[in-house]
Amino acid sequence: AQTVTQSQPEMSVQEAETVTLSCTYDTSESDYYLFWYKQPPSRQMILVIRQEAYKQQNATENRFSVNFQKAAKSFSLKISDSQLGDAAMYFCAYRSWGGKLIFGQGTELSVKP
Amino acid sequence: DAGVIQSPRHEVTEMGQEVTLRCKPISGHNSLFWYRQTMMRGLELLIYFNNNVPIDDSGMPEDRFSAKMPNASFSTLKIQPSEPRDSAVYFCASMRKGGYTFGSGTRLTVV
Numbered sequence: 001a002q003t004v005t006q007s008q009p010e011m012s013v014q015e016a017e018t019v020t021l022s023c024t025y026d027t028s029e030s031d032y033y034l035f036w037y038k039q040p041p042s043r044q045m046i047l048v049i050r051q052e053a054y055k056q057q058n059a060t061e062n063r064f065s066v067n068f069q070k071a072a073k074s075f076s077l078k079i080s081d082s083q084l085g086d087a088a089m090y091f092c093a094y095r096s097w098g099g100k101l102i103f104g105q106g107t108e109l110s111v112k113p
Numbered sequence: 114d115a116g117v118i119q120s121p122r123h124e125v126t127e128m129g130q131e132v133t134l135r136c137k138p139i140s141g142h143n144s145l146f147w148y149r150q151t152m153m154r155g156l157e158l159l160i161y162f163n164n165n166v167p168i169d170d171s172g173m174p175e176d177r178f179s180a181k182m183p184n185a186s187f188s189t190l191k192i193q194p195s196e197p198r199d200s201a202v203y204f205c206a207s208m209r210k211g212g213y214t215f216g217s218g219t220r221l222t223v224v
Contacts, residue, residue, distance in 0.1 A: 033211055043202060045215035091156065099144050100169060101206070101213060103156040 002027045004094050006104035013082045014112050020067075021077045021107045023092030033095040034068065036077045039106075040088040048090070051075065079109075087111045119205050119216035126223055131193040134219045137186055138207030142214070147180055147190050148204040150218070156204070162188065195223045 003026045013019035025034070036048040051059045051068050058066050063083075067076045079086055092104040118137040126132050138145050146161040160170040165182045173180070177196070182188040192199055200222050206215040 035213075043218050045204065045206075047213070050211075095211065098168070099163065099208060099211075100158065100161060101146065101208075102158065103148075105155040 002029070002032075002094050002096055002100075002102050004092055004102055004104035006092055006107050008107045009105070010108045010110070012110045012112060013079070013086075015082055015084060017082055018078060018080045019082055019109065021079075021090055021092075021109065023075045023077070023104055025073050025075065025092070025094050025104075027073070027094065027096070029097055031097060034066075034075045035093040035095065035101075036064070036066070036075075037091045037093060037103075038086075038088045039091065045091075049077065082111050084111050084113060117205055117207050117214050117216035119203075119219050121219060122217060124219060124221045126195055126221070128196055128223055129194045130223075131191065132195045132199075132221060132223075134190040134203050134205075134221070136188045136190070136205030136216060138188070138205070139209070139214055140186065142207035142209040143185075144208040145182060145188050146204075146206045146208065146213075147188070148206065150202045150204060151200075159190070192221075195221075197223045199223050 005024045032053045034051045038046045038048050049061045049064050063080045065078045089106045089108050091106045094102045120135045144163050147159040149157045159172045160180045162182045180190045202218045202220050204218045206213050
């Protein structure tokens with residue numbers, strides 16, 4: 001069975017600085033997708049970024065980028081130029097070939113002004 | 114597009130009562146997922162459907178929980194009888210071609 005691990009329950013960053021959130025996963029599949037979701041206090045789940053495992057190039061979305069290391073089964077999220085609105089719970093997620101989406105435990109990010 | 118619609122947004126019920134949570138997926142999405150979120154256990158996948166057929170219900174905690182998807186536009190998650198430990202936020206999500214959309218969730222409190 002696939003598992004997703006986020007080892008940082010909480011992280012803090014100064015406004016305008018850069019922060020990296022860690023995620024590792026375990027799978028025997030070779031083709032899959034990885035995601036980062038943001039959950040603000042409103043509890044809405046918002047897709048931040050998505051990575052296809054067959055693509056070697058790391059995905060980027062504006063200030064958000066990932067470091068995808070397939071052999072190491074690592075998928076970290078880097079947030080550049082952090083803003084107050086980035087404060088939220090961040091979840092790493094793995095999508096298996098069958099469509100099942102499995103989440104890590106989450107990292108709560110706070111942004112200090 | 115109204116997104117994934119869940120109702121009710123909040124539900125408070127007494128222990129032992131039956132609770133039914135509802136979800137309307139996005140039209141054209143062929144997969145539907147039910148998740149439960151708690152502080153202790155995070156986001157747990159309870160069950161998911163492909164083309165209205167339950168595929169994996171291994172996350173359903175016990176027989177008190179049941180889920181149905183009678184058609185492509187409606188799903189329910191029922192808890193009978195409810196217990197205080199069922200208190201959580203329950204999310205429904207629908208998916209098409211790898212794109213997932215989540216509802217706003219139902220916060221269930223069982224007293």
